[in-house]
Amino acid sequence: MNENVDHRVPVLIVGGSLVGLSASLFLGRLGIEHLLVEKHAATSTHPRGRGNNVRTMEVFRTAGVEQRIREAASVLADNHGILQAGSLTGDDQEWLFKEIDPGGGLARFTPSGWCLCSQNDLEPVLLAQAREQGSDLRFSTELLSFDSDGSAVDAVLKNRETGEHTTVRADYLIAADGPRSPIREQLRIGQSGPGDLFHNVSITFRSKKLADVLGDRRFIVCYLTNPEADGALLPVDNEQDWVFHAPWKPEQGETLEDFTDERCADHIRRATGAQDIDVEITGKAPWHAAERVADRYGSGRVFLAGDSAHEMSPTGAFGSNTGIQDAHNLAWKLAAVLRGEAGPGLLDSYEAERQPVARATSERASARSAEHSHPGYAPPPGAGGGKQGGLLPVALGYRYVRGAVVGADPEQPVVPRGLQLTGDPGSRAPHLWVRQSGERKSTLDLYERSFVLLCDGADVAWRRAAERVADRMSLRLDAFGIGSGSDLEPENGADWAEAHGTTAEGAVLVRPDGFVAWRSAGSVPDPEATLYDVLATLLSRD
Structure with a gap:
């Protein structure tokens, strides 16, 4: 590899649109130094990609940027529903749906909600937040070439304004370079x-x-x-x-x-x-x-995210949301490996988890285009098959049936027919409102910078086990007791164990991205040994 390196960085992100900027935001929150390069001179000026689903807004909430996004989106805050009409002046008009959350039932599942924020309004918010975190983001800078020998990635960059060339050596490269990704093509990854x-x-x-x-x-x-x-x-x-x-x-x-x-x-x-x-x-x-999904989500130290990994019909705004959630999934795993908390095998779970989600979601997006008679779309004969269910199972209910989870059922569908957030391993952890030191927060707000173990407030065995395992494995592992007078006090007497599909003697381990990694239905003879073995498996620790 080239020994004349101008700059060394743990992660190089290629592409500064929604997915690349989100990757920068998430890595920065985790304290991972990185460099982002984008060939265009500035963020998008075209109003597109406006639908940010509830899961995307949850991860932006955890990353501390949700409120700024809602402020940027305020002009469209009162726009709801999808109308289908022969014209705007005739009688041939039908609401495919008028309210995205009729009756406010979504509040049972999440502290967030949908947000209509166009790409040209959202990208500047992500850019500003990432820069405030101290991240290095360079526009008018393009990737000319890259090479990887298994130990690092060498990349040659060009400043399009000055013509200057720079060589960067990175531990890992994230390719967020769009649907016609030159990086994917160089890796010879098919679709x-x-x-x-x-x-x-x-x-x-x-x-x-x-x-x-x-x-x-x-x-x-x-x-x-x-x-x-x-x-x-x-x-x-x-x-x-x-x-x-x-x-x-x-x-x-x-x-x-x-x-x-x-x-x-x-x-x-x-x-x-x-x-x-x-x-x-x-x-x-x-x-x-x-509708295309990459056959592989990377090669060696290079990972595809967003449109470079998958393309899907715009109906339902699934594409950008899936890409942002790719970045969220990958960020904590890169952070764990770079900090020495996990073995490199953890990164194999990125494809194992995200590729099935992209396949299921892209199929749903095409079916929705058929349902809504999207202009220009002529579905193949026999496609669609009628309504496929609502948005929420796709946007919020998807599951990782394989990957960095222990105890998930590999026979379960990646996207269920209904919304089932009951603490199953591989699913997004349930939302409960709790009080922590007098502050009201969602349990989802606990999940970002570490694994979190939830157990009953009266059970000290699980918390002691978590402390000992964290010390033995040299990683951060937060343990919280839930119950009256405990670390976390549920509102309205909510039963945390029932919500998480366990008992008061059990425990639930949640990943930094808010997905359930493992749970125990009850007490175990040796909590420390059990928890150690689970984390060693999850983190690919020998």
Whole structure:
């Protein structure tokens, strides 16, 4: 390998969009030095990728950035539901759903909630937060080449403004470099799945009169189904800035140059049924919907995350959320290995856990495109099969049936039919409101920087075992007793053991990413030996 190294860093992140910035945020929170490079000069300026699901907002909550994101998203805070209409002026209108959380039932499962924040608003928040943590993020910097010999990754970077070349040696590389990932291609990692689904041109435009046409209708997206001018309308500020996704058929010889301002404005007027509205075209960006998942999630010290690892239909906004959660899964594992708390075998669990989730989620995204008759999407004969269930089992209920978990049932589906958050190993740990030193918090707020052992407040054996195991293994392991007068006091007399699928004599071990790693239904003869063996298995410790 090249001995003329200009910079040494534990982790190099290539790609500074949502997934790369999230990886930087999560690694920074864990105290892991890293360098992020992005070839573009700044964050995204196009309003896209707006749907942030409840699990994504949970991980942003734990990372201390949820409130800033909600402030950036405040202009769309009152937009809910998906409308399907022949036009905005006729009677052919149907709400596919009007409220994303009707009745407020979601509060039983999470301290967070959905958030409509466009990529151009979200990325600057993540960038600012990462830089405040002291992270090194360099825009206008591209990866020219990389090489790995198994002990490190050498990368050659180019500053696109000055032309200067820099050589960086990293312990690990995260490839968040998009769906046509050059890093994935160099690694010769193939992809599986149906492939291209449809193509759209995303048109940004201004129209003051369109708000008058809409009246009090505040939707996330409206699918307009006029066969002569279909498309999807998305509000940016509900007043004068909008986005319209128009079908594009390059396979029929249609080019981007065919989408003139005049054609786009006419298409929008016909699609909305509002022929008299003002339409000023302000931008156009092509995008391609596809369903593909990488055959491998990395090679050696290089890992794929986000669109480089998977592509999926935009319906349901699953793609960016899955990518952000990739970064969250990988960050704590890299941190554990770099700190010497885990063996490198822990990193094998990244693919074992995240690849099945991507496959199940991408299939669900395509099915949802069929359900919603997404403009431009023609599902293959026999696809879809009717409604596949709600969003929550996909967004929040997915499970790791293999990987860094002990006691998970490998026969269970990765995405269940219903939402089942009852403390099963491999599932996201249950949410309970508790008081800790008088402060109200969710149990989910405990999970970020270490493994956490939960046990009954009256049971000292498990907590003593955790202290001894942490000392023996030289790792941080937080143990909390739950109950009246204990470390954590549940609100309203909630039974923590019942919520976690165990008994008062049992214990639950939760990973830094908030997923249940293991649980014991009751007491064991030797808690210290049991806990040591479980953690040694989870962390690939010999």
